[in-house]
Amino acid sequence: xxxxxxxxxxxxxxPSAGDPAFWVAEEWGRQVTRAIESMTGEPxxxxxAPHTIxxxxxxPANPDLLWWEQxxxxxxxxxxxxxxxxxxxxxxxxxxxxxxxxxxxxxxxVRSTYLEIVNQTxxxxxxxxxxxxxxxVSCKEGRTSAPAAASTASSYAFEVTLGEQAIxxxxxxxxxxSHLSEASAQPAAKPIKSDRKAASSASxxxxxxxxxxxxxxxxxxxxxxxGRAQLMLKDVIKLTTxxxxxLNRALSEPVExxxxxxxxxxxxxxxxxxxxxIRIKQVISRQERLRTLY
Numbered sequence: 001x002x003x004x005x006x007x008x009x010x011x012x013x014x015p016s017a018g019d020p021a022f023w024v025a026e027e028w029g030r031q032v033t034r035a036i037e038s039m040t041g042e043p044x045x046x047x048x049a050p051h052t053i054x055x056x057x058x059x060p061a062n063p064d065l066l067w068w069e070q071x072x073x074x075x076x077x078x079x080x081x082x083x084x085x086x087x088x089x090x091x092x093x094x095x096x097x098x099x100x101x102x103x104x105x106x107x108x109x110v111r112s113t114y115l116e117i118v119n120q121t122x123x124x125x126x127x128x129x130x131x132x133x134x135x136x137v138s139c140k141e142g143r144t145s146a147p148a149a150a151s152t153a154s155s156y157a158f159e160v161t162l163g164e165q166a167i168x169x170x171x172x173x174x175x176x177x178s179h180l181s182e183a184s185a186q187p188a189a190k191p192i193k194s195d196r197k198a199a200s201s202a203s204x205x206x207x208x209x210x211x212x213x214x215x216x217x218x219x220x221x222x223x224x225x226x227g228r229a230q231l232m233l234k235d236v237i238k239l240t241t242x243x244x245x246x247l248n249r250a251l252s253e254p255v256e257x258x259x260x261x262x263x264x265x266x267x268x269x270x271x272x273x274x275x276x277x278i279r280i281k282q283v284i285s286r287q288e289r290l291r292t293l294y
Contacts, residue, residue: 021154021173024080024125028171031124032160035117039096041285042162051157053147053172057083060146065170068115069145070122074129074137081147082118083170089114091167092160115144147172224278225256225263254281 029046036044056062066089072078084092093110096117102109123139130137147153153174160167227247239245249255254266257278267278 019154024129024173025154025156025171027128028080028121028125029158031121031128032158032169034124035120036092036096036160036162039117040099040162042095042099045161046158047161048156048158048171051155051170053155053170057170058146062146065146066111066114067144067146068118068142069147070119070142071140072126072129072137073140074133077174079174080122080125081145081170081172081174082122083147083172084114085168088167088169091165092117095162147174220259223258225258227255 025048029048033044033046036042057065059065060067064086065083066086067081067083070080070082072080090107090110093112093114094105096113097103097105097110105113119139119142122142126137126139147155153172155170155172158169158171160169227249229245229247231245254268255278256263257265257267257280264284265280266282266284267280270277270279
């Protein structure tokens with residue numbers, strides 16, 4: 001008599017459209033894409049799928065995993081954990097710093113830069129949740145701590161692809177959005193790739209209606225720099241009417257257009273109806289803006 005065939009193990013449940021944690025995972029994937037692209041200037045592709053956190057991964061003594069625990073003001077048990085192995089957070093932190101022209105960063109600088117990106121993405125998630133539940137939701141004070149409720153929470157494995165390199169990340173969502181209405185349907189492990197054109201017109205889930213119109217009326221100070229100079233205090237004291245201060249810019253070099261103490265463009269001086277003006281010749285990249293903060 002043939003041996004009985006053992007029953008197949010039931011497949012892991014696939015998150016549905018109504019699973020609030022899946023909606024938050026998808027939103028966090030969007031925030032990661034935007035943050036990394038804006039910080040590095042590189043196109044990013046983020047995918048995610050359900051993942052079972054292993055005992056080694058939730059072990060607080062594991063030296064190879066850096067976890068960030070982020071409580072949300074939505075509820076006492078609303079928390080998000082983001083985990084990264086040493087190679088992952090170092091790669092992300094180094095890429096951001098290199099894009100800003102920092103090639104000799106210390107390990108602590110790299111770690112701080114990575115955690116700053118994590119905090120930025122989680123703040124974006126809190127804003128999206130706020131719009132969805134129609135109440136203000138903010139990030140409370142976080143800390144570096146392994147997930148304490150991984151067995152009762154929803155866990156996902158993320159992969160950030162930059163160029164040819166795939167960078168794995170982990171995320172755990174413990175009842176973060178139990179009051180959310182049904183999330184929009186999306187299949188698991190769907191790639192999240194930012195659309196720069198679409199990003200300029202936020203959906204209702206990403207920003208309150210009319211918020212962009214309000215921002216368009218905000219006035220910002222714009223100034224033009226013809227150059228700079230450094231003087232000794234004794235030379236400054238000697239300045240009188242008619243004194244000439246030589247700047248570090250040649251007559252043929254473009255001037256800098258400064259917005260909120262940040263150089264955003266370069267151009268040439270023109271005259272418009274008797275007034276000085278600037279004809280824009282070059283718009284500064286994101287990386288260079290970080291290096292030209294006044």
